[in-house]
Amino acid sequence: xxxxxxxxxxxxxxxxxxxxxxxxxxxxxxxxxxxxxxxxxxxxxxxxxxxxxxxxxxxxxxxxxxxxxxxxxxxxxxxxxxxxxxxxxxxxxxxxxxxxxxxxxxxxxxx
Amino acid sequence: xxxxxxxxxxxxxxxxxxxxxxxxxxxxxxxxxxxxxxxxxxxxxxxxxxxxxxxxxxxxxxxxxxxxxxxxxxxxxxxxxxxxxxxxxxxxxxxxxxxxxxxxxxxxxxxxxxxxxxxxxxxxxxxxxxxxxxxxxxxxxxxxxxxxxxxxxxxxxxxxxxxxxxxxxxxxxxxxxxxxxxxxxxxxxxxxxxxxxxxxxxxxxxxxxxxxxxxxxxxxxxxxxxxxxxxxxxxxxxxxxxxxxxxxxxxxxxxxxxxxxxxxxxxxxxxxxxxxxxxxxxxxxxxxxxxxxxxxxxxxxxxxxxxxxxxxxxxxxxxxxxxxxxxxxxxxxxxxxxxxxxxxxxxxxxxxxxxxxxxxxxxxxxxxxxxxxxxxxxxxxxxxxxxxxxxxxxxxxxxxxxxxxxxxxxxxxxxxxxxxxxxxxxxxxxxxxxxxxxxxxxxxxxxxxxxxxxxxxxxxxxxxxxxxxxxxxxxxxxxxxxxxxxxxxxxxxxxxxxxxxxxxxxxxxxxxxxxxxxxxxxxxxxxxxxxxxxxxxxxxxxxxxxxxxxxxxxxxxxxxxxxxxxxxxxxxxxxxxxxxxxxxxxxxxxxxxxxxxxxxxxxxxxxxxxxxxxxxxxxxxxxxxxxxxxxxxxxxxxxxxxxxxxxxxxxxxxxxxxxxxxxxxxxxxxxxxxxxxxxxxxxxxxxxxxxxxxxxxxxxxxxxxxxxxxxxxxxxxxxxxxxxxxxxxxxxxxxxxxxxxxxxxxxxxxxxxxxxxxxxxxxxxxxxxxxxxxxxxxxxxxxxxxxxxxxxxxxxxxxxxxxxxxxxxxxxxxxxxxxxxxxxxxxxxxxxxxxxxxxxxxxxxxxxxxxxxxxxxxxxxxxxxxx
Numbered sequence: 001x002x003x004x005x006x007x008x009x010x011x012x013x014x015x016x017x018x019x020x021x022x023x024x025x026x027x028x029x030x031x032x033x034x035x036x037x038x039x040x041x042x043x044x045x046x047x048x049x050x051x052x053x054x055x056x057x058x059x060x061x062x063x064x065x066x067x068x069x070x071x072x073x074x075x076x077x078x079x080x081x082x083x084x085x086x087x088x089x090x091x092x093x094x095x096x097x098x099x100x101x102x103x104x105x106x107x108x109x110x111x
Numbered sequence: 112x113x114x115x116x117x118x119x120x121x122x123x124x125x126x127x128x129x130x131x132x133x134x135x136x137x138x139x140x141x142x143x144x145x146x147x148x149x150x151x152x153x154x155x156x157x158x159x160x161x162x163x164x165x166x167x168x169x170x171x172x173x174x175x176x177x178x179x180x181x182x183x184x185x186x187x188x189x190x191x192x193x194x195x196x197x198x199x200x201x202x203x204x205x206x207x208x209x210x211x212x213x214x215x216x217x218x219x220x221x222x223x224x225x226x227x228x229x230x231x232x233x234x235x236x237x238x239x240x241x242x243x244x245x246x247x248x249x250x251x252x253x254x255x256x257x258x259x260x261x262x263x264x265x266x267x268x269x270x271x272x273x274x275x276x277x278x279x280x281x282x283x284x285x286x287x288x289x290x291x292x293x294x295x296x297x298x299x300x301x302x303x304x305x306x307x308x309x310x311x312x313x314x315x316x317x318x319x320x321x322x323x324x325x326x327x328x329x330x331x332x333x334x335x336x337x338x339x340x341x342x343x344x345x346x347x348x349x350x351x352x353x354x355x356x357x358x359x360x361x362x363x364x365x366x367x368x369x370x371x372x373x374x375x376x377x378x379x380x381x382x383x384x385x386x387x388x389x390x391x392x393x394x395x396x397x398x399x400x401x402x403x404x405x406x407x408x409x410x411x412x413x414x415x416x417x418x419x420x421x422x423x424x425x426x427x428x429x430x431x432x433x434x435x436x437x438x439x440x441x442x443x444x445x446x447x448x449x450x451x452x453x454x455x456x457x458x459x460x461x462x463x464x465x466x467x468x469x470x471x472x473x474x475x476x477x478x479x480x481x482x483x484x485x486x487x488x489x490x491x492x493x494x495x496x497x498x499x500x501x502x503x504x505x506x507x508x509x510x511x512x513x514x515x516x517x518x519x520x521x522x523x524x525x526x527x528x529x530x531x532x533x534x535x536x537x538x539x540x541x542x543x544x545x546x547x548x549x550x551x552x553x554x555x556x557x558x559x560x561x562x563x564x565x566x567x568x569x570x571x572x573x574x575x576x577x578x579x580x581x582x583x584x585x586x587x588x589x590x591x592x593x594x595x596x597x598x599x600x601x602x603x604x605x606x607x608x609x610x611x612x613x614x615x616x617x618x619x620x621x622x623x624x625x626x627x628x629x630x631x632x633x634x635x636x637x638x639x640x641x642x643x644x645x646x647x648x649x650x651x652x653x654x655x656x657x658x659x660x661x662x663x664x665x666x667x668x669x670x671x672x673x674x675x676x677x678x679x680x681x682x683x684x685x686x687x688x689x690x691x692x693x694x695x696x697x698x699x700x701x702x703x704x705x706x707x708x709x710x711x712x713x714x715x716x717x718x719x720x721x722x723x724x725x726x727x728x729x730x731x732x733x734x735x736x737x738x739x740x741x742x743x744x745x746x747x748x749x750x751x752x753x754x755x756x757x758x759x760x761x762x763x764x765x766x767x768x769x770x771x772x773x774x775x776x777x778x779x780x781x782x783x784x785x786x787x788x789x790x791x792x793x794x795x796x797x798x799x800x801x802x803x804x805x806x807x808x809x810x811x812x813x814x815x816x817x818x819x820x821x822x823x824x825x826x827x828x829x830x831x832x833x834x835x836x837x838x839x840x841x842x843x844x845x846x847x848x849x850x851x852x853x854x855x856x857x858x859x860x861x862x863x864x865x866x867x868x869x870x871x872x873x874x875x876x877x878x879x880x881x882x883x884x885x886x887x888x889x890x891x892x893x894x895x896x897x898x899x900x901x902x903x904x905x906x907x908x909x910x911x912x913x914x915x916x917x918x919x920x921x922x923x924x925x926x927x928x929x930x931x932x933x934x935x936x937x938x939x940x941x942x943x944x945x946x947x948x949x950x951x952x953x954x955x956x957x958x959x960x961x962x963x964x965x966x967x968x969x970x971x972x973x974x975x976x977x978x
Contacts, residue, residue, distance in 0.1 A: 029138060030145040048142065049169045052135070053177035060181055062116040073148055077141045078134070085116070 014046065014054050016097055019063065019082065019090040026067070028077035029055060055080060063089050121182060135178055139171050193503035201507065207476060208508070210868065211469045215512025215563075217861055218465030219555050220519035222458045225854075226551050227524050229451040231542045233444070236433050237366045238359075240307025244271075245366070245432045246398055248388040250409050251418050252426035255385040260416055260423070261299070264388065267408040269401060271393040272305035274298065275379060275386030278367050281800070282377065283642055283831040285347035286334070289824065292640045292831035293330070293348075293374040294537050296365065297386070300378050305391060306366070313342045313357035316378050324348065325357040325376040329539070334374075348377065349642040350829050362541055366432060369444070372539035389432075402429050453611075453928065457855060460608045461862050462559065467601040468869035469563035473505060474597065475872070477571035484572055498568045505564025506557070513556035520548070566593070595905075598870065599913035602951060605866035606917025607924055609947040612859020614928060614938060627680060627841075628775020630717035633670075634837035635812045636678060637663075637804040639823055639830045646800070653732075653793060656802060659826045660709060666822055668810040673716075674709035674792060678803050680841060683778045686761070692748045693758045703744060703761075704777045704785060707792035713739075713772055715807040723755035723770030730791040737791065739770040744786035761788065805837075812836035863950065870951070871958035885967065895967050906959035914948050 021027060021035045032055075033046045058064045063086030071077040082090070143164045150160035201208040236242045250256070250264070255277065265273040280297035283290040302308075303315025303325070316323055324346055326335070335341050345352045365371050366389055379386065392401060409424035477484075484497060524542040531539070570593055639659070646652045656674050663672035677684050684705050689698035706712075710726045713719075721742065730737055738759060745754045745768075754768040774784045804823070808815050816834040823832045881902070888898055925938035 028141070028145075030142045047169065048167075049174050049177070052138075052174050053181055056178040056181040060117055060120050062120055071141070071145065073145070075141050075144055075148075076137070077145070078138045 013097065014050060015058065016090070016093040017044070017046070018051075018054060018058065019086060019093065022064070022080060022082045023087070023090060026069075026079040026081040028069075028071060028079050030077070031071075032080070058086070061085075061089075131179070131182070132175065135175055136171075139168075139174070143168060189499075190503065193500045194507060196500065197504040197507045201504065204476065207472055210872070211472055211508050211563075212512045212515065214465040214468045214865055214868070215509050215559055216515035216519065217865065218458075218462035219509075219513045219516030219552065219559065220523075221516075221858060221861060222462050222555055223516055223520045223548060223552055224523050225451070225454045225458045227520060227542050227544075227548055228527075228540075229455065230547060231540055232369055233448055233451065234434075235364055235368065237368065238308055238362070238364045239366070239432075242433050243431070244392045245306070246390050246392060246401070247366075247430045247432060248273075248390050248405065249426070249428045250388075250405070250412075251421055251423040253418075255387050257416075258379070258382050258384055258386070260412060261386055261388065263412050263415060264405075264408060267411070269404045269408050270390035272301065272391040274302045274305050274389050275384075276302065276366060276389055277379070277384065277386050278365070278371065278373070280377065281640055282348040282375075283350070283640055283829065284334075285350070285829075290640075290829060290831040291334075292638075292833065295375045295377050296373050297377055297379050297384060299386065302376075306389070309360055309363075310357045311360040313355075315357055316376065320356075321378045321380045322351065322353050323356045323378065324353045325359060326355060327359050327363060327372065327374055328361040329372065330374040331358045349644065351644075353377065362543070364541075368432075369447070370538045370540050372537045374537070390429075398429050398431060402427060405429065449927075454854060454858075456924075457608060457611055457858050460604050461858055461865070462555070463562070463604050464601060464608065464862055464865045464869065466559050466562040467597060467604070468865055468872075469505065469508065469559075470566055471597050471601070471869060472872060473501075473564060473567035474570065474593070477501070477567050481571065488572070494572050497572045501568035501571070502560065502564045505568075506560040509556045509560040509563065512559070513552050517544075517548070517552050520544070520552075566597075595909050598909050599916065601866060601869055602910065602913025602955075603917035603920060605862055605870075605951065606914060606947055607921040608862035609859055609866075609950070610918075610921045610943055611925055611928065612855045612862065613943045613947055614925060614940070615855040616859070617940075617943065627780060628718065628773065629679065630807070631838045631841060633807055633809075633812065634716065635806040635808055635815060635819065635834060636837050636840050637806060637819055637823060637832065637834040639802040639804065639827070639832050641800045641802065641827065642829050643800045645829060652799075652802075655827060656709070656792070659802075659804065659823055662822045662826055663804060663806055663819065666815070666818055668808050668815050669819075670807045670809050671711045671715045672804060672806045673712045673714075675712060675803050675805060676707040676792060676795070676799060678805070678840070679775065679777050680780070688761055690744075690748060690759065690761045692754075692760065694749050694752055698760075699747065701744075701747070701786055704787040706787065706789045707795040708789055709792055712789070712805070715805050716775075717807070718775055719773040721771045721773055722753060723768070725770060726789070726791050730794065732793045734794075736764055736766045736794055737769045738766045739772050739789040740768055741772050741787040741789075742774045743784045744788060745771045747786055759788075766790075812838075866951070867954045870954055882965075885963075889967070898967060899963060902963040903959060906955060910952060910955045914951065918944055918948070 017036050018032060021032050021039075027035065029048075029051060033048065033051055036044055036046050055064065055066075059066060063083055064080045065083055066078050066080050069077060069079045143161065146164035146167065147157065147160040150163055151157050155163065237245070239245060256264075256275075258275070261273070261275045275298065277297040280295040282293050282295050284293045298316065300316055300318045300320060303310075304317070308315060310325065311328060313325070315325060326341075326346075331337060331341055335344070338344070341355055341358065344355045346355055347353075359376075365373065390401075392398065406424050406427055409422075409427060412423045487497060488494065521544060524540075524544075528540050528542055641652070641655070646655070660672050660674060663669055685702055686705050687702045688700070690701050690703070691698040708726065710728050710730070713725045720739075723739070726737075726739065740748070740754060740759065748754070748759065749757060754771055757768050758765045759768055760766075772787075772789065774787075776782060777785055777787060806815070806819060813836055816836070820832045820834040823830065823834075885898055885902075889895070921944075922939060928938045
């Protein structure tokens with residue numbers, strides 16, 4: 001459940017976060033959510049209600065593939081892996097995001 | 112190609128949709144357990160941990176729905192659902208569905224047939240390699256040039272290649288005992304190589320070859336019995352053996368277009384041949400750019416081989432063989448294009464009538480469904496969604512209609528392909544359904560769906576939910592006005608179509624019964640084609656004509672026989688020049704028809720001689736030069752004085768006028784009276800391979816054809832002889848008005864049927880919606896006569912507005928049709944309008960009266976309860 005204190009994502013960044021989390025190797029849904037939470041030191045929490053539809057959207061677009069496997073604590077889980085198209089998309093979205101952030105910072109500093 | 116991989120992913124998903132749901136459930140379960148494991152390692156009880164994990168997770172149902180929707184084909188699935196719904200609701204209302212589909216099938220079918228014909232005649236590309244780079248060339252205003260001029264221009268290097276082409280080359284083919292006149296195209300020896308014309312079997316004519324022939328697929332099939340070993344066979348053409356070296360494919364199209372289908376191609380063999388020019392543009396050059404280069408080449412040509420009439424470098428035209436520029440460069444084609452444009456307009460109006468029919472049917476139907484829509488709106492359907500669903504219904508109707516229409520197209524075009532047109536040149540249609548037709552059909556189906564469906568869909572979803580749920584549909588005033596306007600509009604369009612069709616039908620009746628000014632019933636036309644090489648001089652030909660005439664005159668059943676250089680209404684020869692007389696010495700510039708005829712011409716053709724005498728045997732080559740003029744020329748050049756015995760000058764020598772003949776029709780039945788001059792053929796220069804004998808018979812002409820053709824073959828065994836009754840041979844002259852009347856008559860009849868059905872349906876529907884109102888009025892004491900007047904008044908308003916609009920629009924619309932009509936028939940002819948208006952009035956009155964009388968006859972108590 002989202003709490004009021006948790007910051008909302010910038011629109012469109014969910015894909016970017018998922019793609020980035022997967023760039024090190026295949027992960028299952030729970031691990032993706034946990035990775036984002038841990039790395040952001042709990043600043044960013046992905047709701048499951050958005051995570052799974054987003055994963056499916058990215059499967060449709062061909063950025064990810066999914067395979068069943070066994071998790072580290074022996075549970076059956078679906079592992080998501082970046083495709084070549086997904087990797088390219090990660091590059092595009094990262095560049096786009098950097099551009100956006102530096103533009104915002106510029107405004108915050110100068111305006 | 113990102114959409115492509117997306118499509119592929121979605122498609123693979125289609126295969127296992129329930130598997131997807133199971134997998135998602137399993138994945139969610141795994142997620143929950145992993146979270147529970149984590150919480151449990153923090154020291155929580157396992158069951159509490161699982162419950163905690165579930166709470167954190169939110170609604171798995173909406174998650175599953177959201178995930179699933181990522182894979183769905185939302186609009187497509189909606190469309191499929193709408194289509195199923197539409198099919199069900201149309202199946203419930205079979206009468207309505209059938210009427211609507213039939214209307215659209217006829218409208219769309221006729222439309223695509225005209226489209227097929229137009230694209231066949233006007234836009235089919237010739238069989239050639241890269242035809243877009245081919246151009247047709249005229250220099251010095253001439254359509255044909257001599258061989259030395261051709262060679263000069265070919266070697267001038269203006270074009271990548273220049274070929275010569277004579278599409279009027281006829282040859283006599285020796286076939287058993289007789290000779291058959293074949294239609295051929297004579298080409299320069301580089302033609303096949305440079306144009307790149309596909310050959311089905313064998314090969315094309317190669318440089319240096321003369322005694323070879325390439326035949327059409329049809330000739331091979333019909334005249335050579337599809338002989339598999341035909342290649343290498345000898346064909347005796349004009350008395351000279353030619354080797355058959357190639358057979359063209361069945362779908363061969365000449366550079367001329369227009370469905371022109373000759374029997375064979377032969378090579379130019381004499382220096383006296385004249386050829387039209389076709390060029391291939393070099394890569395990187397354009398049609399516009401080449402004209403300048405061609406002009407400078409023609410200026411050099413003017414130095415080397417001057418043209419006696421005008422300079423070669425004047426009146427240069429270069430036209431594409433494909434696309435619109437081809438139409439612009441050819442006057443005959445422009446007329447055909449105009450004809451098709453008119454037909455297209457007529458069938459578009461027909462389609463419009465059909466669409467209005469369907470629209471008013473849909474409107475009437477949607478009035479009955481108002482409650483259904485109101486309920487759907489009130490339980491949360493958006494108006495857009497409802498409109499989409501109604502449009503799906505009309506789309507389903509129009510797609511089924513279009514499919515039926517295309518089936519009709521295939522049947523009709525197939526029939527047309529097998530028909531031989533009564534023309535002096537071989538024209539054959541080879542209409543094949545292609546992607547253009549399919550695309551056109553699809554576009555038309557969508558347009559009709561929108562035309563027929565949009566208005567009813569908008570209007571039936573407009574009124575507010577509450578109002579409609581409570582109100583009765585006949586109380587909605589706005590919709591009644593729209594329905595009235597629709598009917599009036601339909602009437603107006605019907606008037607236009609019907610007036611056009613009626614004009615053409617009257618034109619046919621008039622031209623079929625029209626007197627051409629000479630006798631058709633007792634006249635026989637015998638055409639004799641000589642081998643030109645055997646008759647190089649005029650003297651030899653004249654001697655042959657002399658003995659042929661003698662032979663013909665001795666035949667039983669022959670009253671008189673004569674000769675002419677051209678047969679009126681089939682071929683003409685005319686001159687443009689200065690004409691003067693001893694009465695009117697100031698020369699007048701005139702275009703006049705010229706004839707070279709033998710004695711007894713006027714007697715045989717039954718053309719009255721109004722003054723003076725007919726030609727006689729004594730009007731021979733060495734004698735005094737004499738002419739006979741027609742009435743129009745006599746009036747123009749001599750005024751009120753009698754021309755007989757007077758001198759007339761045209762060209763160089765003065766001639767004495769010996770007679771005045773009555774006017775007749777020379778080139779078309781519809782022409783206005785034109786001046787004409789007749790000369791004895793023996794006093795005219797010129798040598799022709801084609802001789803025309805005219806015979807007046809005392810017995811039915813059809814019984815004489817065989818004996819006459821034998822008599823002529825006796826005189827010259829190498830000639831190709833065709834003998835036919837004159838009445839049969841007039842097909843060409845009647846063709847434009849026959850084709851016009853036939854096509855437009857059918858279109859008009861369809862239009863009338865559709866308009867009557869629509870008119871009747873809508874008028875009687877709108878009256879029957881008022882049965883309750885009528886019952887109420889009568890229950891309240893209204894007189895039956897008053898009520899009838901009320902209903903008829905409304906009908907009269909609709910009819911009046913529709914007819915008035917239609918008539919005033921069609922007065923403008925039919926104005927350009929004058930060029931297709933016979934003289935004396937004007938598009939503004941009131942008879943046409945009165946008859947069309949009368950027919951529609953009768954239909955309208957019946958459609959209004961019948962339900963009104965039914966309503967009046969009903970018991971008011973029953974009418975009040977009428978739903």
